[in-house]
Amino acid sequence: MPASVITPPGLTLHDGVREACDRVIQLLLLNLQKLVYNRGSPSLVDSPPRPVPFLDALKSHVRELCVETLRLERKRFLWQHQLLALLAVYSAPHCATDALFFLLTLARSQEELALATQLYAVLSSCLTDLLPATVKTCVCQIHAGRLPEPQMAQLFRNLALVV
Numbered sequence: 001m002p003a004s005v006i007t008p009p010g011l012t013l014h015d016g017v018r019e020a021c022d023r024v025i026q027l028l029l030l031n032l033q034k035l036v037y038n039r040g041s042p043s044l045v046d047s048p049p050r051p052v053p054f055l056d057a058l059k060s061h062v063r064e065l066c067v068e069t070l071r072l073e074r075k076r077f078l079w080q081h082q083l084l085a086l087l088a089v090y091s092a093p094h095c096a097t098d099a100l101f102f103l104l105t106l107a108r109s110q111e112e113l114a115l116a117t118q119l120y121a122v123l124s125s126c127l128t129d130l131l132p133a134t135v136k137t138c139v140c141q142i143h144a145g146r147l148p149e150p151q152m153a154q155l156f157r158n159l160a161l162v163v
Helices: 015-037 055-068 076-090 093-107 112-124 131-141 149-162
Strands: none
Touching: 015 055, 015 076, 055 076, 055 093, 055 112, 076 093, 076 112, 093 112, 093 131, 093 149, 112 131, 112 149, 131 149
């Protein structure tokens, strides 16, 4: 078992501790979900939606969150994927398209690529024009020359697989 932030190499956590931590994380994600989906759109009379500082701080770390999610470690990737979806909805449209772009660019296996399609399925139910916006983000990144050739080739392979 790889060392984690909580345990040094060689030590393992008791299953009860692991389960309790999993429950705490699920409760935190549920609370974040409520904050994100209960924001609504402000009308002229309403005040702007309340910010969620945790998600605001994560906006600049979308790539790192995608990289960590693609590591597919235990249950961790499941809650990271859920966090990525909440961040994408909260900071739409840019975080949504960026997250899909990074997942499509960095996925190296069918299992990893499935995370991009699953994220798209979740996001497309609440974000309009997500597919064209994601394609536009991919094209802009390619035209800007921000992708090394191997990553560009991987992006094209993954796009071919999902289309």
